[in-house]
Amino acid sequence: MTVKEIADKINGEVAGNDQQHISFPAKIEEAQNTNITFLANEKYLSFLETTKAGAVVISKDLYEKNKNNLELSWIIVDDAYSAFTKVLSLFDSINLSAIYSPQFKIGEQTIVYPHVYIGDNVKIGNHCIIYPNVTIYKDCVIGDRCIIHSGAIIGADGFGFAPQKDGSFEKIPQLGNVIIEDDCEIGANTCIDRATMGSTIIRKGVKLDNLIHVAHNVEIGEHTVIAAQTGISGSTKIGHHNMIGGQVGFVGHVVVAPYTKINAQSAVAQHIKKEGLVLSGAPVMDMKQHFKAIVVYKNLPELERRVRELEAELKKKSDK
Numbered sequence: 001m002t003v004k005e006i007a008d009k010i011n012g013e014v015a016g017n018d019q020q021h022i023s024f025p026a027k028i029e030e031a032q033n034t035n036i037t038f039l040a041n042e043k044y045l046s047f048l049e050t051t052k053a054g055a056v057v058i059s060k061d062l063y064e065k066n067k068n069n070l071e072l073s074w075i076i077v078d079d080a081y082s083a084f085t086k087v088l089s090l091f092d093s094i095n096l097s098a099i100y101s102p103q104f105k106i107g108e109q110t111i112v113y114p115h116v117y118i119g120d121n122v123k124i125g126n127h128c129i130i131y132p133n134v135t136i137y138k139d140c141v142i143g144d145r146c147i148i149h150s151g152a153i154i155g156a157d158g159f160g161f162a163p164q165k166d167g168s169f170e171k172i173p174q175l176g177n178v179i180i181e182d183d184c185e186i187g188a189n190t191c192i193d194r195a196t197m198g199s200t201i202i203r204k205g206v207k208l209d210n211l212i213h214v215a216h217n218v219e220i221g222e223h224t225v226i227a228a229q230t231g232i233s234g235s236t237k238i239g240h241h242n243m244i245g246g247q248v249g250f251v252g253h254v255v256v257a258p259y260t261k262i263n264a265q266s267a268v269a270q271h272i273k274k275e276g277l278v279l280s281g282a283p284v285m286d287m288k289q290h291f292k293a294i295v296v297y298k299n300l301p302e303l304e305r306r307v308r309e310l311e312a313e314l315k316k317k318s319d320k
Contacts, residue, residue, distance in 0.1 A: 001090070003055045006036065007075045010086045012057065016073030020054045025088055025175060027198045027217075028053065036075075037197075038084035048072070057084050085162040085172045088196070092173035107144065119155070125182065137194060143182035143204065151189040154178050158193040158200075158216025158234060172196060174216060181205075187212065187228070203240065221258060239275075249282075263287060 004018035026035035028044060031053035038057040039048070048056075048066060055073040058066070059080040077083040104118045107126035112118075116130050119138035124130070128146045136142070137155030148154070160172035176195025180186070180202045187210035192200060195217045202214070205223040213231045214220070220232075221240030230244055233252035238244075242256060245264030250256075254268055259276045262268065267282035281290035296303075 003036075003073050003075065006055070006087060006090065009090060010057070010075065010077060010083045012075035012077045012083060014073065014075055015063070016055075018073070020073050022054055025084075025091055025197050026053070028056070030198055036087060038080045038087070040080035040084070057087060082162050082164070082170070085170055088173040088175060092175060131188075137178075139177040140179070140194070141177065142180045143184070145183050146180055147185040149186060149188040149190075149210070152186045153191045154180070154186070155194040156191060158196055160196050160216065160234075176200065176216070178202070181222075184208075190214075193218075209246070215252070227264065 001022050002018065003014055003020045003022060006022060007014045007018070021034060022036045023034040026032065026037055028037040028039065028047045028051050031037040031051055033052055033054045035053050036055045036057065037051065037053045039045070039062055040059055042062065045066070053072065055075060057075045057077060057080050060076055060078060063074060063076045103120065104122040104124070106112065106124045107128065109126060110124055110128040110130070112130045113132040115132045117135045118124070119136060119140070121139045122136050124142045125144035125146065127144055128142060130148050131150045133150050134148050135153045140155040142148070155178045157174040160174060161169035162172055164170055174194050174196050176198050178192050178194050178200045181204040183204050184202055184206045186192070186208050189210055190208050190212040192202065192214040193216045194200060198217060200214060200217055201219045203220060203222040206220050207225045209226060209228040211228050212226055215232055215234040217235040218232050219237045221238055221242065223240055224238055224242040224244070226244040227246035229247045232238070232250045235253045236250045238256045239258035239260065241259050243261045245262060245266070247265045248262050248268065250268045254271050256268065256272045257275045260272055261278045262284060263280035265282070266280055266284045269283045272279070278287045279285065280287040281293070
């Protein structure tokens, strides 16, 4: 579709080349000349300096601040986030079997057990083991020497819904995929969601325990290990050689430095920029600091009792 054709379908106004051909949506930091992307948040303005996108869907207020960038084609709308949901729907409705071969590829000496579902255009490498009842959705890529245990689901839709003015939520099509690199192991009943655009990426050597949730557009660095029941929200980037305990929760869009260790039942709610930290607690803090805080917490009833006694003594003295 051309930029003009897309703009007409989402009630947008074009500034720039309205005949630019668009083949597919992409993230702003990854977009190329034939991709369309969007900008709805000021914190991503810096990407405008480097993006190679053919067109950008942008909210009116942000456009007024950036309209001097003449190298881009703009589609100006009231709400870029909601409008781009419609753009994704346009491309989601295209018959992808006309673009991609409706087949999958399995490498040499890979074992696939009964009751495994493998979607169109899936690629599985050599010397892998795919245990029973695994589901691998379309377009996902799995490297060599990977093990995926029973009940795992690779490539289900990411949890993307755009809030509407009437209080309802409109589903955002999830057009990306999941890439699992070489030598990874995925535990039973672990779910790795496909990206909205681009890829959810599990780098080489990653080991995931059972019952882990990896949300859309997450990236997990090489040789990271994660214990059971951990949940990783969308677009989080976890560095290489991390060790993460069970039931750890990550908010979305945080970046965790390499060689970080996070104790079980911790909550990561901010970027972790320094390498090699050992963290604990909710929200996470230095493990030694957290242990000291626990001691104080355990002694709070006794501290409260002592404060009440001191208050009573002070009151007696003030009454005399």
